[in-house]
Amino acid sequence: MKDFIYKKLIKWVYIATYILCVFFDIRFIVKWIYYGEKEDALFLFILLMLFHSAFLILALVWNKKGKAPSGAILLLFILGAFAIMSVNTAHTMVKYVYKSRYGTYDKTIEDFKQKSIMKVTSENLDGDNWSGDMEKSPQVSFDEVAGASYYVIYMVDESENNYVHWYAEVTQNELEQGANSGQYIGPYPTGDSGAHTYTVFVYALADEPAGYFTSEYPEFDVPWFAGDVLWTVLNVKDVAVNPPLYGNVIAYGYVSGTYHS
Incomplete structure (x- = not known):
């Protein structure tokens, strides 16, 4: 029993x-x-x-x-x-x-660039070279993306460990030269370092950045994230869950050029 x-x-x-x-x-x-x-x-x-x-x-x-x-x-x-x-x-x-x-696992910045779908242009680009008065932020225009309410502009010196030269959060899809100048520092490669590549990334966001890495948002004139890593940061939609919920970046694009001192 x-x-x-x-x-x-x-x-x-x-x-x-x-x-x-x-x-x-x-x-x-x-x-x-x-x-x-x-x-x-x-x-x-x-x-x-x-x-x-x-x-x-x-x-x-x-x-x-x-x-x-x-x-x-x-x-x-x-x-x-x-x-x-x-x-x-x-x-x-x-x-x-x-x-x-x-994220950026097993990827390179070139892989990231190849998947860009936004067209980004600048009147300050003469062929493959930045020209004009670069002490002011360059003129930039880009595709208007359906569903996007914010655009983030991010300019780095890719030849110098992604030194940050421009960071702006805007709602329009075109900026004249000198716009957001308070958030911009012009390129200044040293005389013996040759031409540097400066890239302007543009990210179309469904909503304002969630602040997943708020304490790490770029300070100007210092090395920071590459464009693909910033995409991961901005792509965070909800930080209250684990892992964070992604999907805030709808599209992105970039434009690059070299600049001599």
């Missing part, structure tokens, strides 16, 4: 453990669908469900054959440990894919 009750109890403990696994599996798929990673998460969700179902079947068969109580407890421990490990591993895998998609 005691063994019968014990087997029944263990059976329901197995089932309860499986239900808990299913709960975390569903929580996993719901979370990553919210983040827009349905395709990758769905594949892992199916694997998790099959994996956890196989453990339940194995446990029930073990219990039905009347194996030793110590073996049932050990199997339950193994089931729980593998369930936790499998769900955590699935989260880690999808999180990596997600952050890689919206």
